[in-house]
Amino acid sequence: MRRKLAAGNWKMNGLLADLGQLDRIMAACPAPGVDLLICLPATLIHTASGRSASHPLQVGAQDCHRASAGAHTGDIAAAQLADAGATAVILGHSERRADHHEDSATVRAKAEAAQAAGLIGVICVGETLAERDAGATLDVIGAQLDASVPDSATGDNTVIAYEPVWAIGTGRIATTDQIAEVHGFIRARLIARFGAATGQAFRLLYGGSVKPDNAAQIFAVPEVDGALVGGASLTAEDFCPIIAALDAS
Numbered sequence: 612m613r614r615k616l617a618a619g620n621w622k623m624n625g626l627l628a629d630l631g632q633l634d635r636i637m638a639a640c641p642a643p644g645v646d647l648l649i650c651l652p653a654t655l656i657h658t659a660s661g662r663s664a665s666h667p668l669q670v671g672a673q674d675c676h677r678a679s680a681g682a683h684t685g686d687i688a689a690a691q692l693a694d695a696g697a698t699a700v701i702l703g704h705s706e707r708r709a710d711h712h713e714d715s716a717t718v719r720a721k722a723e724a725a726q727a728a729g730l731i732g733v734i735c736v737g738e739t740l741a742e743r744d745a746g747a748t749l750d751v752i753g754a755q756l757d758a759s760v761p762d763s764a765t766g767d768n769t770v771i772a773y774e775p776v777w778a779i780g781t782g783r784i785a786t787t788d789q790i791a792e793v794h795g796f797i798r799a800r801l802i803a804r805f806g807a808a809t810g811q812a813f814r815l816l817y818g819g820s821v822k823p824d825n826a827a828q829i830f831a832v833p834e835v836d837g838a839l840v841g842g843a844s845l846t847a848e849d850f851c852p853i854i855a856a857l858d859a860s
């Protein structure tokens with residue numbers, strides 16, 4: 612049985628003072644049936660993990676380097692994130708694929724580095740609007756999945772997030788039919804590669820404009836085990852109803 616997962620991605624938002632929202636999320640969102648993860652800017656991870664030490668909420672990061680250490684100015688190794696208190700890291704987010712030209716081979720190497728440091732990798736896949744309009748969605752998702760997910764992936768060390776690029780930060784949500792099609796495809800592809808037991812164990816998150824008013828309909832879609840939430844994870848006011856909808860689903 613897969614545990615549901617509500618994951619927040621604060622992206623490049625938040626100062627120390629904003630960790631008050633994290634305190635509110637921990638205090639105001641009791642959700643015994645849901646795992647909670649907030650992926651923070653690296654500057655906040657150590658402080659946040661200390662503040663959440665006695666709460667089940669886990670703190671994650673948003674990227675790591677593929678190497679374990681070395682001359683990579685400005686980069687952060689997975690072991691350093693773990694040392695700061697992170698237990699997970701987002702990998703291959705479309706904003707990093709676009710802004711930093713990360714390809715799936717790079718994402719796979721980062722996922723292997725994350726595993727070596729004991730971090731869960733939240734590996735993101737998603738098509739652009741042009742790819743969807745061209746009827747290439749499943750080809751794109753299949754290729755990203757095959758090349759980004761390492762052979763050593765299991766349901767314990769890897770989460771897959773489907774985030775259509777055109778739905779991120781746009782307020783434009785994929786339809787439940789579109790989500791069902793892609794999540795069903797991802798599940799089948801994972802089972803074909805890893806076998807039934809391991810393939811069934813990966814948690815599949817949907818991401819892209821998940822809000823309090825659309826969360827319940829998304830969580831009712833088969834093979835959706837939770838969400839990766841951007842803007843609406845920044846405040847307890849928005850994130851708590853999403854967590855509650857997942858707990859109730």
Ligand code: 13P
Pocket residue numbers: 620704774778779780781782818819820821839840841842843
């Ligand atoms: P929004 O929820 O702001 O659309 O962002 C989604 C996302 O990119 C999460 O990783």
